[in-house]
Amino acid sequence: MTMTTQPTVLKIMVIDDSSTIRRSAEIFLTQAGYQVVLADDGFDALAKINDHHPSLVFCDILMPRLDGYQTCALIKKSAKFHTTPVVMLSSKDGLFDRARGAMVGSSAYLTKPFSKDSLLAAVREHTAEAMSK
Template identity: 45%
Template sequence: MRSHPTFEGHLNLARAYLNLNHSAEALPHLEKASKLKPDETIVKQALEKLRNRRLILAVDDSTTVRKIVSVTLERYGYRVLTAMDGMQALAKLDEQRPDLILLDITMPRMDGYQVCKTIKQNSYTKPIPVVMLSGKDGFFDKVKGKLAGATDYLTKPFQEEALVKAVEKHLKPRS
């Protein structure tokens, strides 16, 4: 028989994820800890602070690129959710609505252009800015990205500053 995690268990998991700069994974554990002990002020404050971070969905079939994007943006105070391909990204969009999507072009099963078109055809996800990531710096690729509905285009490998600037440039102010 498997026991359910306790308040302390969820709190420790949240701390562990935060220490690893995985705030998107820490959030559900903080939420569960808060439900188990709603009067814990420190947990409520941490939960509110985490919920206020802007959420970025980083989609790339490269584990290395996902890790670099995630660690970099977490350091700048964002929550980062990752997906290894377009299908996983679309599934995650059913669960959460990010403030911005970083989308690789060359991926298995469904390329970034197809994923971007799907995002832009859905009224729920259409307003989300999509920044395409590509190893190619070609004019044709940029035009094709714009036609698919991409907001911008960032060429890999990119510098940390370029990534952060692209994210900040396209995040809409909160209403």
């Protein structure tokens, strides 16, 4: 029996104050073979990001305490995580939200409710460079 080396499992963080969104993202990502780290707001995410070193972060915009823009800006200002792609999640599909997300350093914008396909496409698109390192 030959031992095959397992490909590195990508770790993906999902930050959303809605347990429904967190749960559906977790199901889609786990089924696709990713490891998932969940956080229910920006503070929770910032506490967990150091321990888990996710390859990609999905971040809701409208959250209590620390909103998605502030959370994304803090991740991008961090010396350790400034290259980690952050995809903003929002139920609003406005130009202003997209522009503001881009200003704080987000890589992309996904409108909720997202489909399994759009979520996984975003993962593939934004983790390709992480896989090639």
